[in-house]
Amino acid sequence: MDEQVKRRASKQMMYIAIISMVMLFAGLTSAYVVSMKREDWVSFELPQALYISTALIFLSSLSFVMAKKSIKNNNKSRTTIFLIITFLLGLSFVYFQREAFFQLRDAGLFFVGKGSLVSSSLLVVISFAHLVHVLAGLIVLLVVLYNHLKNKYNATNTLGMDLGGIFWHFVDILWIFLFLFFYFIR
Numbered sequence: 001m002d003e004q005v006k007r008r009a010s011k012q013m014m015y016i017a018i019i020s021m022v023m024l025f026a027g028l029t030s031a032y033v034v035s036m037k038r039e040d041w042v043s044f045e046l047p048q049a050l051y052i053s054t055a056l057i058f059l060s061s062l063s064f065v066m067a068k069k070s071i072k073n074n075n076k077s078r079t080t081i082f083l084i085i086t087f088l089l090g091l092s093f094v095y096f097q098r099e100a101f102f103q104l105r106d107a108g109l110f111f112v113g114k115g116s117l118v119s120s121s122l123l124v125v126i127s128f129a130h131l132v133h134v135l136a137g138l139i140v141l142l143v144v145l146y147n148h149l150k151n152k153y154n155a156t157n158t159l160g161m162d163l164g165g166i167f168w169h170f171v172d173i174l175w176i177f178l179f180l181f182f183y184f185i186r
């Protein structure tokens with residue numbers, strides 16, 4: 001298969017996957033908005049850990065951009081450093097999302113059972129669905145890092161990094177949208 005055709009087909013498949021993820025989260029956020037009309041809806045302050053996780057995921061996108069810039073300059077060591085930083089920031093995002101769930105629990109806002117609220121349950125469901133996608137993104141980052149260490153990428157061959165970057169930036173942008181959604185729609 002011609003390299004240009006492979007590149008175009010790969011990116012199109014990634015965009016189709018992203019469209020399906022957008023539809024999933026559009027449905028979940030729509031359920032949140034519709035549920036706000038319920039009599040038992042209770043608004044609450046977002047856990048502080050969500051603010052930290054949002055900053056971390058934003059920084060992870062910047063570090064991936066730096067990794068991409070480094071590979072375009074054929075600087076393998078800088079690319080490696082920035083890919084590792086991206087991965088560690090992604091792991092830190094997961095940690096602070098976990099902390100946010102604990103902060104909700106400590107505030108008496110439970111996912112299910114006695115004391116659960118529709119609002120906190122939907123926040124957890126939507127955040128957890130996103131977290132699953134971030135975990136997939138972390139696997140993608142590991143694959144990109146592995147392939148990079150095996151010298152599969154250089155200034156002219158970055159398809160794997162491009163695809164990994166599209167997915168990683170998507171989950172980053174998605175979280176920033178979700179965070180702003182939760183912040184402004186209460």
